[in-house]
Amino acid sequence: xxxxxxxxxxxxxxxxxxxxxxxxxxxxxxxxxxxxxxxxxxxxxxxxxxxxxxxxxxxxxxxxxxxxxxxxxxxxxxxxxxxxxxxxxxxxxxxxxxxxxxxxxxxxxxxxxxxxxxxxxxxxxxxxxxxxxxxxxxxxxxxxxxxxxxxxxxxxxxxxxxxxxxxxxxxxxxxxxxxxxxxxxxxxxxxx
Amino acid sequence: xxxxxxxxxxxxxxxxxxxxxxxxxxxxxxxxxxxxxxxxxxxxxxxxxxxxxxxxxxxxxxxxxxxxxxxxxxxxxxxxxxxxxxxxxxxxxxxxxxxxxxxxxxxxxxxxxxxxxxxxxxxxxxxxxxxxxxxxxxxxxxxxxxxxxxxxxxxxxxxxxxxxxxxxxxxxxxxxxxxxxxxxxxxxxxxxxxxxxxxxxxxxxxxxxxxxxxxxxxxxxxxxxxxxxxxxxxxxxxxxxxxxxxxxxxxxxxxxxxxxxxxxxxx
Numbered sequence: 001x002x003x004x005x006x007x008x009x010x011x012x013x014x015x016x017x018x019x020x021x022x023x024x025x026x027x028x029x030x031x032x033x034x035x036x037x038x039x040x041x042x043x044x045x046x047x048x049x050x051x052x053x054x055x056x057x058x059x060x061x062x063x064x065x066x067x068x069x070x071x072x073x074x075x076x077x078x079x080x081x082x083x084x085x086x087x088x089x090x091x092x093x094x095x096x097x098x099x100x101x102x103x104x105x106x107x108x109x110x111x112x113x114x115x116x117x118x119x120x121x122x123x124x125x126x127x128x129x130x131x132x133x134x135x136x137x138x139x140x141x142x143x144x145x146x147x148x149x150x151x152x153x154x155x156x157x158x159x160x161x162x163x164x165x166x167x168x169x170x171x172x173x174x175x176x177x178x179x180x181x182x183x184x185x186x187x188x189x190x191x192x
Numbered sequence: 193x194x195x196x197x198x199x200x201x202x203x204x205x206x207x208x209x210x211x212x213x214x215x216x217x218x219x220x221x222x223x224x225x226x227x228x229x230x231x232x233x234x235x236x237x238x239x240x241x242x243x244x245x246x247x248x249x250x251x252x253x254x255x256x257x258x259x260x261x262x263x264x265x266x267x268x269x270x271x272x273x274x275x276x277x278x279x280x281x282x283x284x285x286x287x288x289x290x291x292x293x294x295x296x297x298x299x300x301x302x303x304x305x306x307x308x309x310x311x312x313x314x315x316x317x318x319x320x321x322x323x324x325x326x327x328x329x330x331x332x333x334x335x336x337x338x339x340x341x342x343x344x345x346x347x348x349x350x351x352x353x354x355x356x357x358x359x360x361x362x363x364x365x366x367x368x369x370x371x372x373x374x375x376x377x378x379x380x381x382x383x384x385x386x387x388x389x390x391x392x393x394x395x396x397x398x399x400x401x402x403x404x405x406x407x408x409x410x411x412x413x414x415x416x417x418x419x420x421x422x423x424x425x426x427x428x429x430x431x432x433x434x435x436x437x438x439x440x441x442x443x444x445x446x447x448x449x450x451x452x453x454x455x456x457x458x459x
Binding site: 026056172178 | 199200202203204206207234235238239241242243247248249250251253254255257258259261262265266269
């Protein structure tokens with residue numbers, strides 16, 4: 001039987017090989033999913049880069065630890081994001097309150113990328129403030145909606161809700177964000 | 193239901209990967225349902241804010257940590273170090289049927305042990321109680337026998353009273369009581385002994401003893417009471433003794449009358 005090239009292998013096949021002991025294959029999956037996972041955690045932690053990197057590491061640590069539980073009956077993307085979802089929940093529990101998130105975000109070492117535009121910077125600040133005032137689950141579903149590789153079906157599988165419910169919850173979360181954002185914006189202009 | 197549909201369509205417009213035609217169709221539909229274009233666009237723009245701020249690339253530290261962890265894991269597999277989670281899992285998987293059987297057996301043994309322990313405990317308690325009660329009874333009887341030998345009639349009366357409270361006195365106690373009835377020099381003590389013996393009249397030894405006792409009694413009070421008891425017991429064996437008493441000329445008049453009636457009844 002000719003050896004399969006990596007590019008021919010699906011995510012599920014790669015993970016099955018990892019489960020069988022070919023751990024090198026996890027590198028391929030890591031390279032493919034590190035950015036979507038980082039994005040997911042970055043939004044969830046309101047731009048905490050270090051925390052997001054740690055959370056991505058935790059996800060892959062759990063992937064290795066529980067590799068034998070991956071049977072290939074479901075898609076790898078659902079499985080890995082389910083682990084990410086649970087990792088996020090654990091992280092939230094540790095932080096206890098959304099306020100802690102906000103305090104951290106307002107701290108020094110949070111959003112490290114540079115935005116030279118002052119107006120953009122202010123809008124970003126407002127956005128993260130608004131996101132910080134939302135419930136973690138609302139923030140999570142908004143974040144998931146913005147991750148390219150996650151479609152409604154995948155999100156529904158990860159959160160264990162119906163696809164239709166995903167759409168409804170996404171819109172409601174966005175509506176909340178819009179209301180909070182608009183109020184913060186009004187307050188901000190009022191101060192000026 | 194319509195509200196849900198409304199939310200779904202807006203969500204699809206914002207998050208869905210739609211073609212321009214599909215987008216126009218959804219917007220048109222939302223307008224028909226009462227939403228203004230500004231309203232629709234305000235949602236789209238808020239969603240757009242999220243896209244305005246791209247997520248930065250993670251640092252190299254994240255990659256280094258991951259590949260270090262992967263290297264460690266490879267080493268563990270090559271060296272055959274046990275995967276704690278897997279070894280636990282495989283142990284449980286392989287041992288599960290045996291564990292179920294073992295749990296069943298353990299449960300059975302536990303049940304059996306508990307039942308026998310309870311049984312043994314209760315048996316032991318019962319035995320102990322029986323032993324204790326036997327010892328108490330024996331002690332009481334010895335005490336009674338000793339009290340009946342006392343010179344004081346009060347002590348002997350107390351002893352007889354104690355016997356009348358016993359459920360199942362031994363033969364030696366009955367003999368002792370009959371002895372008191374036949375030979376005690378105090379009429380009250382003898383009468384009390386007779387009353388005590390009535391309680392055990394179901395015992396042959398007592399019935400025979402009562403019949404024999406007739407020849408020993410000299411007190412008319414006791415003779416009359418004993419006659420009543422023997423009649424009540426339909427003790428025909430007493431007839432020869434009654435006849436003998438009737439032949440005695442010194443027999444108390446009242447006793448004679450009582451015995452005559454008794455003989456008529458028992459014949």
